[in-house]
Amino acid sequence: MATRATLRAEGNALFSAKQFAAAVEKYSAGLALPPSADGADDAAQNVLLWSNRAACFLQLEQFDAALADCSAALDVEPQNEKARYRRAQAHVARGNFADAFRDVRLVLQLHPDNKAAAALARKIQDVVQRDVHGVRKALDAVVAGTDGASWRESVLPLRQATQDALQFLEMKCVQDLTSIPVEVDEKGGLLVLWRAVQRLLEHLEAIQDQENSDSDHKAVDSLLSHTISLLAIVASASPALAAKVYDHSVSSGAVFTPVLELLHAQTELQYSENKQSTARLLSLACRKHIVKLAAFIFKHLMLTSDDDTAIRSTLKGVLDGLRGQDIELQITALDGLLHFISTPTKEKEADIISQRKTRFATLAHEMGVFPLLHNTAARALHAGEVQPIDAPFDILLSRLPLVFTQCLAPLEKNESVLKKLVRDYCVAPVLAASPSDRRMLEQATASCLLLSALFLANAKLALWCVQQSANDGSAFLTKVHDFLVASNTFVDPRPIVRRLQEIWVDCVASVCGVENGTACVPSLLRVEIYKMLRAALDHDDLVLRASALSIQIKIAVVEKALDADSTDAQFLIDRIFEVLEQAHEYEKRAIERQLFWSGASPKERGIEALSYVITLTHVKNAFVKRPKAIESVFEVDFAAPNKETSTKTPSGSHAHAHVGYRSNVYYGIGYILHHVLTSEAALKKKQMEGMDITPEQYEELQKALKQKSTLDDGDTPEKVQSRVKYLVASSHVLTTLVQLLKYTTTRSQNVVEMATLSALHAAEVAEVRGKLVQSGVFQALIPLSLHTQPTGEAVKGKPKVHRPHAGTAISNAAGQAMAKILISTNPNLVPSSSLFSSIKSLLDLCKGDSQLLQFEALMALTNIASVSDETKNRIVTEPQSLSTLQYLQFSEHELVRRAATETICNLLPNEQIIEKIFLNDEKMRLWLALASVEEEAEDFETARAAAGALAMVSQVPQVSWLMMQQGALEAFVRVVEISTREETLHRALFALENMFLTLNETNEAEKADEKQTLLQGAEKHRSTLMKRMKDVLVGGNFSPAAQEAAKSCLGAFVQCVGKK
Incomplete structure (x- = not known):
């Protein structure tokens, strides 16, 4: 038996053989098959059949048929790339470049690498550029096509050219929203457009009462729709252009006022019982564009004007969209309100924006926005019972609560009004409803929908209002329980019942999510939620199951009734993971449907x-x-930070991104x-x-x-x-x-x-530290790790250093995480900018009071210092860096002392280090003490680091001379004589060699006496040194490197004091 899949495969083979007409027959046969048991598979196969048949029609140059098939496929699967691309091809073939560009642009948004779509987009742009030469020419076409006195004699003949010009301008403005709308304004386009609106309104009125004028009415409607759409797009480009759009409407004879009046009349027509009048309704597209334009102008007026009359009439225009019967128009109105409500607040304008939003909330209260929102939600729920449930209904029900709570927010200072509004529209309808009265139930469900959103925005207020319902809130949730029980007897289709249950249970979950909220849940409702969670809910019940699970978990944890080892607890935990796993795919689908x-x-x-x-x-x-x-x-x-929560669609609307x-x-x-x-x-x-x-x-x-x-x-x-x-x-x-x-x-x-x-915590595991750098975690920690400016005092007997406060929990944790990462990570793999930026934060940790943080920061700085001379210089040039490091050499903790010494050692060679530390008498004595035999016995690692630093700087004659002046000859001779550690012995021999060479090469007259004294001191240690160095040279327990150092030191000694 033939199936859709087999017929599609046969059609594909014919298409590959270029037998397009035969392929069309196969695809048509597949589409004509009766539905199977698997409706979802049928829908998916039909999409493929329509798309493939459209490809055949394109080859056969049957472009209208191709367009129809592509549209059918996209109605089922809006994200289908091939169907949208093929529809763009059909539009191009029919000369409809605006729609073609819209489709191909959506393809490129979904798949930027689609070369065929990119090529088609370039082709469309080239054609448009050849056919319509710029903005001015398009505006001229608009003038010519709308300014005639007679509709039939001067306007109708040019209708297509006028519409093409308007669509071209729409496309260009959307394509380049930053410059083309400005060009439209600069070339007098706003006056042209408002004049066109004025003339079109006149033509619309003239043909309104004429018989057999349906086609004329549609033609005027189309031109008016495109003209107002273009004005809305220009107004959306910037606040300055929104102001100009409004100002030009005023200077053109207050044209915007009759537009708003027309919209209001259209809203009344929708509720008229006169079918003849209803037939004269403007298209939904035209009315949507009017609402969008009103929204942009309303935002401009609210933020800049004190003209209360203009503000009210414009807001009334936006609300007329909400009063209309079309779901899409209501959504457009809600997005229009959000466009103002979501205005980002810049710091310097915060007070002004706040005042304007408070003014809006008061205005909204006066003009009945809150009952309108509540009734719109109830109407949507009622409409869902008599019409198929689809995306527009869901979008509307997602927007309404958001607008409701955002309108309430500025009224927080007026507590009495705020509480009354919440009681009237979120609580009272629930308490008054009877589960058997469907209209009352819809009103109550709308209240639950709004209340759930309020819990997210102002949980304290929401819970207070619930608790005022009697019995500390249980009266409210008892009503919700009654609704849930009654819903089990509803004869409605399952999707409708599920929608209602989702709203009720989500409301209960919102109540449970706040402090003391679980106390409001009556026992009968708890039983019902438990039964719901245990019921065999299908995949479409995910929202319901997630809310019920959240309620059950909250009650169990808050009331300490969750036995972690029980089967009930394991059941709940397994359900959590299942909900999360299923919710991810659910959310992807939701985003696709906006x-x-x-x-x-x-x-x-x-x-x-x-x-x-x-x-x-x-x-x-x-x-x-x-x-x-x-x-x-x-x-x-x-x-995104500091961004509006809405984005402009091609038509200037507000498609809210996630x-x-x-x-x-x-x-x-x-x-x-x-x-x-x-x-x-x-x-x-x-x-x-x-x-x-x-x-x-x-x-x-x-x-x-x-x-x-x-x-x-x-x-x-x-x-x-x-x-x-x-x-x-x-x-x-x-x-x-x-x-x-x-x-x-x-x-x-x-x-x-x-x-x-x-x-x-992640940085505690050494194996993952590299990934923390690669993923950007390390870079993101840097700004968080910066401490405030230091203040402090000197410590007696220690180098003076400013001591800051201990930092914040965030700055300390961020700095410590960075330190841990840098301790074991190859610093050469860290971007140099990040490496340099981390130095200040690590030094801030060194200035704190935590010895652990000091130690880890020092270890990280030691690693950074090993990278290059640039990193050494960066550490040294940071304010108070050297004084901080020296201060920590006096730490009570042995590891901190050692780490500070090792850090300074790793900063060598560096001129500033040498000048500020190793050419200072007092500091030189400190370093000699740290490198002494006595220190080695107590803390070998610190002594080794100090000896290494001294050995390195002893290559500088000035430092070497100062070392001898401070007793370095005697100190290092003792190390050579007594030390059993080859590492310190090697460093001591190297330092002694440099001192002997310096002593031998110093010939300044002013140093002659001091030189003689030092030579005598060296001579005193002849026997000790000669014996020890010979032991190293002939002994078998020393490495070649140590023996080489002994040999060089011996040579320098003999050269300095001579043979005996």
Whole structure:
């Protein structure tokens, strides 16, 4: 039996053989087959059949048929690249370059590397450039085509040329939104366009009452739609152009006012029972363009004008879109309101913008925006019951709550008004509703939808209003329980019932997500949620399942009813991972459909639930072994800083990009990462620092009381390291960590702190440090690691150094993470800019009070200093760097002293080091003491580093002379005589050789007496030196390098004092 797939394969073979007509028959036969049991597969096959048949029609030059097939395919699968490309080809063949360019541009947005699409785009541009020579010519065509006195005699004959010119200008403006709209204005285009609007309105009125004028009405509608669309695009380009668009409308005879009046009349027509009047409705496209233009002008007026009449009439125009019956028009109106509400606030304009938004909120209250939003949501829910549920309904229900909460936000200072609005539109309809009254139920469901969004924006206010409903909030949720129970008896199709249940359960989850929220959940509702979670829900019930899971987890954790080892707990944990894994694909599909939910998505609910249980060790270990769950948690979008939350579509509308999640979701991600990358015991020990009892004493106390220590969670360092490696292996984890580190601290400093601590935990594992550099984590830590400017005091007996405060939790953690990375990572693999930028932060750590941080920062600086002379100079030239390093040579901690000495040693050779340290009498005595035999016995590593530094600088005659003046001959002779360590012996021999050579070569008259004294001192050690060096030369326990050093030293000594 033939199937769609087999017929498509046969058609493909015929197409390859260039038998296009025969191939069309095969594809048509496939499309004519009756539906099978697998509807989804049928739809996917039909898309392929339509697309392939369109390819045949293109070859047969049946362009209208090709266009129809491509459109049919795109209606089912908007992201289909081939169908959209082929439709662009059909548009080009029909001479419709504007639509062709729109399609090919979408193809290139999806797949920038599509060479065929790029070539077609260039072809379209070339053709357009040849056919219409620039903006001025297009504007001339608009003038010629709209300025005639008679519609039929002077306008209608030129309609196609006028429309082509308008479409060309639309395309050019979208293609280059920064310059072409400006050119349109500079060439008088705004006056031309408003004049065209005025004339078209006159023609529209003239033919309104004429018989048999449907075609004329459609023609005027089309021209008016394109003209207003072009004005909206120009207004969207910049605030300055929005002002000019409005100003030119005023100077052209206040043309914008009749446009708004027309829109209002159109809205009334939609509710008219006169079918003849309804037939005269303008096209949806035209009305949408009017609403878009009104939105841009409204934003301009709200931010710059005090003309209350103009502001109100323009806002009324935007709201007329919301009052209309078309879902798409309502969405356009909501996006128009968001365009103003989401205006970014610049620091210098913060007060002005805040005042304007408060003014808008008051205006919205006066003009009935809040009841309109509530009724629109209820109408949408009712419409969904009588029409197929599709993307526009979902988009509308995602936008409405966002606009509602954003309109409420500026009213926070007027608490009484704010609370009344919330009670009236979020709580009261729920309390008043009866599950058996469908209209009341729709009103109540709309309230639940708005309340869920309010919990995200102002949880304290939302919970207060719920708690005022009686019985500390349980009355409200008892009603929700009644709705859920009643829904089991609804005879509606499952998608409609599911939509209602999703909204109700999401509202319950929102209540449970705040402090004391779980106390509002009555026992009957808890049972219903538990039954829902245990029910065999299908894949389409993901939103419902995620919300129910979130509720169950919150109640169990908050009320301490979750037994980690129980089967119920394991069931919930498994469901969390399943929800996360399924939610990732769900969200991808939602983004493709432009569903940017203002409430909590399944992924957000999953992240929320996981954050409640991630402190359990077995949950951590299970999570890192679920790669799909990891991908779901960490593959997230972030809002671009200082950007508006909307982007302009080709027609000037506001297609909201996925601009990130609510901030507590980012905190949840950071919290999860923070806890997975370490153990709870380590975190608790960290919290106990500075307390009266140490972690060790606490454990002893627990043992004495025969209680299990909370510091013993069975999470070993090996398990932690394993988890770190698992997570770092995922590219999404480090990418998201970088974004969390860059998260604007004014929005949530806690998010940044969690991310910084996560980076520190990851840096504990040496094997992943290279990836932390490659992924950008190291670079992102640098700005976070900077401390405030230092202040301080001198310490008696030590070099003077300014002591800053200990830094913040974020700066210390970021600096420590950088230090750990640099200790073991080859610094040559770190970008030089990052390496240089890290130096100040590391020195800040050195100036702090934590000996651990000082030690790790010094070790990192030692590694950096080994890279090049440039890095040495950068460290040395940082303010107070040398005084800080010298200060730490007096540290009470042996390792800090040693690390500071090694850092200075690694900074050599450097002229400033030599000048400021090794040509100073007092400091030279310090270094000689550090390199002494006595120091070697106590701290060999420090003595070795000091001896190495002195050996290196002894090559400078001035330093060598000062060393001898400060007793270096005697000190190093003792090292040679007594030391059993070849490393210090080698360094001492090298230093002695340089001092002997300097002594021998010094001939200045003013040094003659001192030279003689030094020679006598050297002579005193002849026997000791000769014996020791001969032992080294003839002994078999020394390396060739040490023997060579002894030989050279012996030669220099004999040359200096002579043979005896």
